[in-house]
Amino acid sequence: MKWYRGPAVHVLGLLAVLLFAHLFTARDSEPFFNNDEIKHTLTGVFVADAVRELPASAADPKDYAVRYYCQYPALGLVTWPPLFYVVEGLAMLALGPHFWVGRLCVAAFAAMAVVYSYRFARLMLDHPWALVAAGVTALTPTVFGFTQRVMLEVPTFALVLASVVHFEKYLAGTRGRDAIFACLLAAAAVLTRFDGVLLLPYFVIRLLRTWNMKLLLRRPVWVGVGLAALLTVPYYAFVLTVNGSAIGTAAGSGTRPEDGFTAWNLVYYVATLPEQAGWGVMVAAAVGGVLTVACHRRESGPAFGLLLATYLTFTPLAELETRHAIYWLPAVAVCAVRPLQWLWARGRRGWVVTALVALFATVVWHVQGQQFRYVFGYSDAAKWVVEHRTTDSPILVDGEFAGSLVYHTRLHDPAGRVWVLRADKVVYNQFSDPSSGYRQYAHTEAEVLELLEKWDPEYVIVEDPQPDFHEVAGAKLLQQTLRHNSGDGKPFEEAERFPVRSNYDRFTEPGAVLVVYRKKHRNPNATTDVQLELVGLGRTVGTTRP
Numbered sequence: 001m002k003w004y005r006g007p008a009v010h011v012l013g014l015l016a017v018l019l020f021a022h023l024f025t026a027r028d029s030e031p032f033f034n035n036d037e038i039k040h041t042l043t044g045v046f047v048a049d050a051v052r053e054l055p056a057s058a059a060d061p062k063d064y065a066v067r068y069y070c071q072y073p074a075l076g077l078v079t080w081p082p083l084f085y086v087v088e089g090l091a092m093l094a095l096g097p098h099f100w101v102g103r104l105c106v107a108a109f110a111a112m113a114v115v116y117s118y119r120f121a122r123l124m125l126d127h128p129w130a131l132v133a134a135g136v137t138a139l140t141p142t143v144f145g146f147t148q149r150v151m152l153e154v155p156t157f158a159l160v161l162a163s164v165v166h167f168e169k170y171l172a173g174t175r176g177r178d179a180i181f182a183c184l185l186a187a188a189a190v191l192t193r194f195d196g197v198l199l200l201p202y203f204v205i206r207l208l209r210t211w212n213m214k215l216l217l218r219r220p221v222w223v224g225v226g227l228a229a230l231l232t233v234p235y236y237a238f239v240l241t242v243n244g245s246a247i248g249t250a251a252g253s254g255t256r257p258e259d260g261f262t263a264w265n266l267v268y269y270v271a272t273l274p275e276q277a278g279w280g281v282m283v284a285a286a287v288g289g290v291l292t293v294a295c296h297r298r299e300s301g302p303a304f305g306l307l308l309a310t311y312l313t314f315t316p317l318a319e320l321e322t323r324h325a326i327y328w329l330p331a332v333a334v335c336a337v338r339p340l341q342w343l344w345a346r347g348r349r350g351w352v353v354t355a356l357v358a359l360f361a362t363v364v365w366h367v368q369g370q371q372f373r374y375v376f377g378y379s380d381a382a383k384w385v386v387e388h389r390t391t392d393s394p395i396l397v398d399g400e401f402a403g404s405l406v407y408h409t410r411l412h413d414p415a416g417r418v419w420v421l422r423a424d425k426v427v428y429n430q431f432s433d434p435s436s437g438y439r440q441y442a443h444t445e446a447e448v449l450e451l452l453e454k455w456d457p458e459y460v461i462v463e464d465p466q467p468d469f470h471e472v473a474g475a476k477l478l479q480q481t482l483r484h485n486s487g488d489g490k491p492f493e494e495a496e497r498f499p500v501r502s503n504y505d506r507f508t509e510p511g512a513v514l515v516v517y518r519k520k521h522r523n524p525n526a527t528t529d530v531q532l533e534l535v536g537l538g539r540t541v542g543t544t545r546p
Contacts, residue, residue, distance in 0.1 A: 007127050011118050014131060015111055018138050022107070025367070026148050029374035030404055031099050032504070033149045038403035039076035040084070040150045044105075045097040045410060046075055047082075047089025067543045070530040072410050073422050074403035078242055078537070081235065083191040084155050097411055102150035110147040113158035114138050117330045119165045123172075123302050124334055129341045132356070136333040139363045140277040142326050145370050152193040157326050159189035163199055168302050171210055176220030183224030187231040195313075198327055202309035209301055242537060268320045269311060273332070276325050280362025281336050284355075288338030296338065303331035375401065377500040381514040382408035384496055385459045386418055391522060392546065393456050398423030398475055399463030399514075400506075419545045421455055423462075425532045428474025437535040440474045448481040449491070452519065456526030459495065460517040467506035482517050492517045 031037045046068055050057040057064045069075050076085070088105045095101045117137040121130035137143060146153045163185035170178035186203075189196030207213060215221060273282045292300045310328035317324070336359065344352045382405050385395055397405040397420060406420045424430065427448060431437030442448040452460070462479055466472070486492040500512040531542035 007131075010127075010131055011115060011134070014118075014135055014138075015114055018114060018135075021139070021367075022144075022148060025372060027372045027374050029099075029372075030376055030378050031102075031150060031407065032375040032378075032401050032404055033151065033373070035401065035403065036076070037150045038401065038407055039074055039079070040088075040152065041099050041102045042072060042074050042403065042407045042410065043076040043080075043085045044088030044092050044102055045407070046072075046077070047085050048092040048097060049416075051089060051093055063543075066541045069541065070532060070543045071416070071419050071545070072406050073420065073425055073532060074406040078239055080152060080193060081191045081239075083188055084152055084193075087155075088150075099150065103148070106147060106150055106154050109155040109158040110138075110143075113143070113154060113161060116158060116161035116165050117333070120161055120168075120302065120306075120330045121334050121337070123165070123168050124296070124299050125337060125341065129337050132340070133330070133333040133337045136281060136336055136359070136363060137330045139360070139367055140281060140329050140333070141366045141370055142276045142323060143329060144367050146323065146326065148372065151323075153195075153323050153326050156189055156193040156195050159185050159192060160196060160199060160327055161330060163189060164202060164302065164306065167203060167206070170220075171206065171212055171215070174215065174218070176218070179215075179218070179220040180224040180227070183221075183228040184231075187228035190232055191235065195324060195327070198309050198313035201312050202305050205305045205308055206301065209305065265315050265317075265320060269314065269322075269325045269328075272322045272325070276322050277329060277332055277336075278363050278366035280359050280366075281332065284336035284339060284359055285332045286335075288335035291338045291342055292335055295342070300334070303334045306331040371503065373502070373504045375404075375500065375502040375504055377498050377502075377514055378404040379408040379411070381405060381461055381496075381498040381516060383412045384498070385409070385461065385516060386412045388495075389418065389458060391458050392417070393458040393519075393522065393526065394419040394421050394545065396421045396423060396426075396452070396455065396457035396460045398427070398461070398478055400467045400469050401463070405461055405514075419530075421457060421530075423475065423478050424472075426455060427451055427478050428472065429533055429535050430472075431535045433470050439535070440477075442474070442477065445477070445481040445484060448478055449485065452481075452491075453523055454527055456519065456523040458519055458522075460492070460519070462515055462517070463500070464513055464515045467504070467512075469506060482515075486517060491521065492519055494518075 031041045046065075049068070050061075050064065053064075065077060069077065084105070088102050091105050092098070092101050095104075114134055114137075118130050118134035121133035121137075124130075125133060138147075143154070143157070146157075163182050166178040166185060167182035169175065170182060186196065186199045189199060207216070269276075273285075277285070292303070307328050310325060314320075314324040340352050340355055340359075343355070378401060386409060389395075395409065395418060399405070402422050402424065406422070409418050409420050410416070427442055428438070428440045430439070442451050460482060462475075462482065464479060466475060482492055486494050494515060495518040496516040498514040498516070500507060500514060502512070528545050529542065530545050531540055533540045
């Protein structure tokens, strides 16, 4: 066989095509997506800094983490598992604390996901059709879109698929190392995002379907389970102790008043399949699903198992989001390819080529319809403030993307001299948004001024106006106080303005800017005791800044 006919070469060719598609469609941006992207980026920086500062950072890891959070309050510690941050942090240690390094890490996991999408499809389809299914999976709007964001969905997706493939290979061939790989990859998935728990129902479903219970008694399984337990149990014991109530609240009742289980939960993920995969893939998958049940039921167990495990895992959750369904898209793609395989086997080659072109045309149409959102301006504001500081006083930031100002302050201050305070920690507070756990520490302009005098920030940076997510009374009061107390003979002055350049539709009003206010006079008795209430954890952490 000639080298270019090998399956590995074809998969590499698919990866090359997908890389070109991403390079062609991706755009530069500062981190902002879902607000979580900022935390995922800065937490990688935290890991890089912690490794760089060894052995001092290991002397008291808890104190180091608390102090770091108090200085840069935009971390994802405890809120999400640590594995991706370790990978990202080590990459940043080598390449620098840049946002593009996080995107590069996600791209590497995406390449892994494509390979295992092919291997998953290959469990049920011949090589050419498995390659098509892998391409369809990678080009679905959900997978394609999240590949370009520093989010945890694609890394978890890659690890879940890898675990599924090795588990299925163990079921089929009882090769011991596949059992160990499946367990270790499952551990890696749940150490990347809590979504990885869907592997448990998947394993149960497939064991019950194949009735291979005796496989559980074999030594490789016990070794794999033991290793996975060693990796995951200590972390989950810790996180359930520290953050169990917040995780339970988010899963069971959500973080918004409208969250909660309703009849809509039962159909949500099926009803939103066009958004996840596109109309063309959905129609083809619906036809292929019927065809699979009729003609290919026996060999399609992995696809049915993944569909059912995903549905059973995420349907009961209070917060319904289409991104959870990313895990069943390889199974949807396998179903979508079935009609093409059926037609090809019956000599309808012209029909197949036409259908294939139409299928990928609809996928590409949906992908290009996903306008890549970008935001700029936060780096400029943070850099200006870092360069114009004349004292050791902290800076105060406020806004929907205040975390971006925190991250960019760290980026432009590699010596770590600047301390950043967030208004949503010291002027007001909330769990996720004002509808949950909201509390306000100042209710009048006079009280806001008292807090500003207490903390004595040299600069205050605020969004004006804030993006249209929700109205926050504390943020509006802070902006109003700064406007009314800025100018001649007043305690603040407007020092600079930085335009927010964005195509993000949440910036509904034109001319959004970051306004930098300077506090004119220093308070010699300003507090250095930084105490931050963590509403989601139900506790307060603190340290003393220099």
